Amino acid sequence: MTSPTTTSAATALPHRADAVEQHLGDPRDPANPLGFRQILAADERAEMFADGERALDAYGLGAEFVPPEYGGRLTRLDELVEIMRSVYRRDPCLGLGYGASSFIAAVNIWTAGSEEQRRHVAGLLLDHRKVSVAYHELAHGNDMIGTEFEAMPGPGGLVLNGRKEVVTNLQRSDAVVMFARTDRGPGSRSHSQLLVDKDRIPAGRMRYLPRFASSGMRGVQLGGIEFHDCPLPADSVVGRPGHGLETALKCFQITRTTLVAMFQGMLDTGLRTTLRHLSTRTLYGRPATELPEVRSVLAGVHADLLLCDAFATVGTRALHLLPAETPIYAQAVKYFISRVLMDAMHRLSTLLGAHFYMREGEHAIFQKLLRDIQPAGFGHAARAACQMSLLPQLPLLARRSWPGVEPAPADLFRLDADLPPVPFDRLTVTAGGRESLSSSLAAGLDAAPELATAHPVIAKVGAHLRDDLRRLTAECATLPPVELSVAAGSASYDLTHRYVNVLVGAACVELWRHNRHHPDPFLADPAWLAAVLARIPLHPGVQPPRLPHDLDRRLYGELIERYESATSLGLVRRRLAEPHPKEK
Template sequence: MDFHFTEEQLMIRDTAREFAEEQIKPIETEIDESGEYPKELIMKMAELGFLGMIIPEEYGGSGLDMVTVCLAAEEITKASAAVSLTMGLHNSLVGLPIIDYGTEEQKKKYLPKLASGEMLGCFALTEPNAGSDAGNQETTAVEDGDHWVINGRKQFITNGPVSDMAVLFAATDRSRGPRGISVFLVDTDTPGFNVGAIEKKMGISASPTSELIFEDMRVPKDALLGKKNRGFRVAVTTIDAARVGVAAQCVGVAQRAMEEAIAYSKERKQFGQHISGFQLIQAHIADMAVMVESARLLVYKAAWLYDQGKPCGTAGAMAKLYASEISTKVAHKAVQIHGGYGYIKDYVVERLYRDARIMELYEGTSEIQRISIALDMVKKG
């Protein structure tokens, strides 16, 4: 068992850390308060290769492993969970299905542009009546000559308003339920593709989330990704891998919250001494440190399994479940250590607390993770 990272992995982690410190942190509060998508910042990330880490070199990416992606994701998320979401999308939900299921033509069309930032992507699976029950797709795709005609609505789509292309799921045979879902690669300038309501969220404000509405949208037959009616399998395998990256983001939020709490405890004085000297504060810090490190180990085990080509679904679910829940707990403790100051926007822990809460909801709720883990445990006996 080797817990050491390679020189390349450490170099990329340090590059991400430097970028976060120099480019993101100076504007982290500004973009949270304004809610504006930091397109210029995202393009700088693309120039450094962070949008194409998982994309093979022959398609303009870096061809890196999941462990390296997680190292970078943690560092970027420490500065801004909202900014890290575009990086996460391109290196998982958008990039992976094209890599794993795309034709050569589809790979050449999309992957280089996703890696360079020329195109931004989104993953259009969730619907008003298809959240945790993702197989209940009401968006339909009907064959019409050399085209598919797509009608329906998607909900809570990250990057929806700013994307240039979408990995879009639709029912091609509703009578078959999850076995009748297909996937399409769709350019957002296609007639009939419309952005609906843009959500006002509790946290990750600089990451735009919206409805997508499709009205008689015609896409060519070759927009189909993979095989007809095999789209649910694409969703499951993609999300299994994506959860590993999300778990790394959770660790990033928790790590930053802990760092802020420790720094504050060493500055704040009460009863004539720094509060870091009080045992109750020390107990909070110890709990935070154990939770963060435990979550980090779960993340890198899941990432390692993925890189070895081994099943990582349950390991990813465990990592995502635990890391998301401790992210909230650590942020909660960070606010508590700050006292009343932690409740005002002048202190970053207030934002971290809001940002952490989404982690238990997207990419599968904690309840879904528990069901997935339990089913696998029972199956294995």
């Protein structure tokens, strides 16, 4: 399902993301009914922030998850990420519980649903209602093939039996996309997806299981559901019967990429909160922010945020421009960004000391964000599952792509370039060993020879990644079958880490090269490129070193300027509703 029109980046990105930001207001203002004080109170009660949900209803956030042909505003995934970052930087429970969980469910319908199913789900979301998705079962985790929940043929259609657990918004949703076994035979074609409209469930055939409590995302309601001989119309099947796993794997490419990119909003607030606290503290007779160690950590975290933004930006744009390659990029984005975000928040907690776990006071939002960011590493799909998906693809990539295919198109990196509509109908289960981002690393470095002398880090990391791709090509081409399975040793899993580093480095180099004429002079400065390349963990299990002193100073200066001007900390500046304390 596509639209013949494209959306101009010049008009697409700023206005709606800014509108959400201003609509929600300054979260630190005690008089703001949508501020941190009220968000934390809801978190203490383990409840969704009701006033926040009403505010998002008033904005019409549900329309952001619906394609325009069904009355919504979902034209660009990078724009959706920016909009949702404004929600996540305030309350991740709102981000997931109000929006992202419905988006995860709806993507399956836009990808494989019938026209009637699409219109039904669109109507629910446009009417501020929710749709949930029930993929997993506690007994089987990420092993979807092991699903026991059944929807077997019966009188008039299907009969549901079994249970699903730890499902977001289960009791609050009007419809559920369910992954079910529809054939007791083995194999990947024994499962289907179903759109279960709760209004069509006969009395006594469905019951809710007790809510699951959680330490992070406390307000998000995680529940379970059980069906017993529950009849369901045959038209509840989403797409072709037996193709449920294929549909899910296609949709994961969109949701894994965009959801972890949305989580960046938490690090933005975490970094801003830490800086705000340290700017009022005196240590060893001087302001804490004058201590070199403190500045170094803050600068490094800012570089990590920019690193995540760069890779997420390319991964999200690839969903529009290179959908046949996103079976690779989606796994890499989720694997890489989730770890960097969690590690960065942990390092900030060391600067806050005892204040990082305080649940009251001006900086109490930090402890909530530190808890809420943990699902980045396991929610929807664990980092290890992403590695397991990448590993068996390495030999084919080594033969078909790494020797040198045509580099990725320039529009993948140009922030002012148009994007075509979201290609739900062009997603594929496998990339077939084809991807072009890795080839863009050498192409980008060769096309910008000035980078060799711009900063020693660029030359050093660039050479390391180029050489490592050559080594990977030789090492992966001869991997025995046992090293491509769950029985693989740690050295084989390290190959995926090294490969993802190449993709990250290519994304960063090419973003800098293709945006040298951006109106923001920071994007034209190779210093940000040097800083983010320095933060790539080149050796598995080893933290990257601190930034060189000159990059420390440059990134810290940029952080302070953004903090004082109340602009976002990612690659593209955005005016925030939160003013600097001096403006109050």
